[in-house]
Amino acid sequence: DNMHKTYNGVPCPAPDGGLVTSGDPGDPSPFHDITTEEYRRLYAYLKSLDKINLSAPENAAPNASSIFIVDLLMPAKLPVLNYLDNGEDQPEREARVMVFRGDKSPPQVEEYRVGPLSNPTRAELIVNPQRRNPVEFSIRPVGGVEFGAIIQYVMTKVDEKIGHILTESYGAKFTDCGDRCLNFYPTPLGTALHGDMNKRKIWLWGNYPAEYYSLYPLDVGVRVMMSDSDPAQWSVDKVWYSGSQYDSLDQLVEKYKEPGTHKTKVEWVKNSHELKSTQALRGDPMPETPKRPPVQVEPDGKRYTINHRHIKYMHWDFDVRLSALTGPAVYDVRFHKERIAYELSMAEIAVYYSGFNPVQKVTDFVDSGALIGTHSKSLIPGVDCPEGATYLNVTFLGEAMSEATQIERATCVFEQNTGIPLRRHLSYAKSQGAFYGGMPDSVLVVRSILTVVNYDYIVDFVFHQSGAVETRAIST
Numbered sequence: 001d002n003m004h005k006t007y008n009g010v011p012c013p014a015p016d017g018g019l020v021t022s023g024d025p026g027d028p029s030p031f032h033d034i035t036t037e038e039y040r041r042l043y044a045y046l047k048s049l050d051k052i053n054l055s056a057p058e059n060a061a062p063n064a065s066s067i068f069i070v071d072l073l074m075p076a077k078l079p080v081l082n083y084l085d086n087g088e089d090q091p092e093r094e095a096r097v098m099v100f101r102g103d104k105s106p107p108q109v110e111e112y113r114v115g116p117l118s119n120p121t122r123a124e125l126i127v128n129p130q131r132r133n134p135v136e137f138s139i140r141p142v143g144g145v146e147f148g149a150i151i152q153y154v155m156t157k158v159d160e161k162i163g164h165i166l167t168e169s170y171g172a173k174f175t176d177c178g179d180r181c182l183n184f185y186p187t188p189l190g191t192a193l194h195g196d197m198n199k200r201k202i203w204l205w206g207n208y209p210a211e212y213y214s215l216y217p218l219d220v221g222v223r224v225m226m227s228d229s230d231p232a233q234w235s236v237d238k239v240w241y242s243g244s245q246y247d248s249l250d251q252l253v254e255k256y257k258e259p260g261t262h263k264t265k266v267e268w269v270k271n272s273h274e275l276k277s278t279q280a281l282r283g284d285p286m287p288e289t290p291k292r293p294p295v296q297v298e299p300d301g302k303r304y305t306i307n308h309r310h311i312k313y314m315h316w317d318f319d320v321r322l323s324a325l326t327g328p329a330v331y332d333v334r335f336h337k338e339r340i341a342y343e344l345s346m347a348e349i350a351v352y353y354s355g356f357n358p359v360q361k362v363t364d365f366v367d368s369g370a371l372i373g374t375h376s377k378s379l380i381p382g383v384d385c386p387e388g389a390t391y392l393n394v395t396f397l398g399e400a401m402s403e404a405t406q407i408e409r410a411t412c413v414f415e416q417n418t419g420i421p422l423r424r425h426l427s428y429a430k431s432q433g434a435f436y437g438g439m440p441d442s443v444l445v446v447r448s449i450l451t452v453v454n455y456d457y458i459v460d461f462v463f464h465q466s467g468a469v470e471t472r473a474i475s476t
Helices: 036-047 077-086 144-170 249-257
Strands: 018-021 065-073 094-101 108-115 122-125 183-189 201-207 217-225 235-241 244-246 304-307 310-313 316-323 327-335 338-345 350-352 364-366 390-396 405-426 436-452 455-464 469-475
Touching (some): 018 390, 036 065, 144 201, 244 249
Parallel strands (some): 018 304
Antiparallel strands (some): 108 122, 217 235, 390 405
16 A cells, blocks of 8 residues: 555555454463463362362352452562563462352351462462451352342242232332342441441342333332341341331231331333433434544554553553453553553442432442452443454453353553644744644543443543553543
8 A cells, every 4th residue: 555655755654553462371471360271270279179168150159168259469569570670580470269158157258369370289368467367258248149049038038928018019029020020239238337247237129120220219128137158047127118117027017007007109110212211312313414423543553552461552561451359450551661650550439328218328339349340341332432442351250150251342442632732832933932833642542441230430541642641530
């Protein structure tokens, strides 16, 4: 193509760049996410250990030993710097494995340091001097295995007792409900509020499964005592219904029969494009005659390269990863070959609520418990990221899994003209700077979008040609 040979006599390269080396490397760097092969070896090793007693994924239950999540355990900074800067050996790659030990008495949460990932031979309990060791089973994160047990052991009992009240009030119930089923969402009660570190209490509040469910809350919820690892022992100790709190399901049943008891009657909400809460397009298009929005082009190809998880762009180079627990991160960030940051990463997302009933007033969420990084997925070209962006997949190993699962398009990388000059000056005399000088501010963006229930957080690392690196978090 002749247009790429010269420009004003200066040779121009043909279009290139972008994703140079994809897939898992045979020899991952200290910053690379755990590879599929490393996950395979790690799981096989853990399954062979009697001291961990892992249950098969199909038998995962609250009273069994099961993996909650596996994440890369970053080595200490100094050995990594000695490897990068002084030619010393690369530190062994290790994993942090969180295990719910419902099989123990008393049950507990254990975290293991497992390595080396190239061929695991040790699994050591992590003892953190900044916290209690081990962690109480009562304050473990809520997971999918527990959700299934709640439906099987709790919601069936709820329906047996007050299913007729739910049907009369909301036109639906939680189980054995055909095409009219209520949903529920958990709000764990902080142990500081009830004063016992070893008790696990969770409010489960009802809602309609319409789009979007949080816009259809119902005035009903049950508080469940879930301290025992055996879900058959879980029981309801409080009920909220129609503006009042009851001490048991039986008390609600008796009060419901009494004249004067306040009752709720809500019409069933059916999923439909007519619901204003849906994402269905409505209204007149704008502009009236459809016209496509502006797009950016890369006339000479991409000006960045990606080698597995190592990115080079202009004078920048760095590594990128996506932690299952804490989300996106970049490491060993260098500009003009000078390290300006060892690590830039998200620490936590916390959301605080308030409300008039006992369910809502204790609703405070720390989202790492929901595994932030696993919620960046399926980025859509042309909306989430520009057309032509480069996409990176990521692999995780978590609950009820015997092998890792790959999430496609978890991170995107793209160059963008910000539309604002990085520098410019206009003058009318040489003594004031000649006539005009300017430079567009083209930046490289590394983006993840974390969808945690009803929140979508856009998290960007932005690399400017001035040597500035910007971190940006946007809630849509």
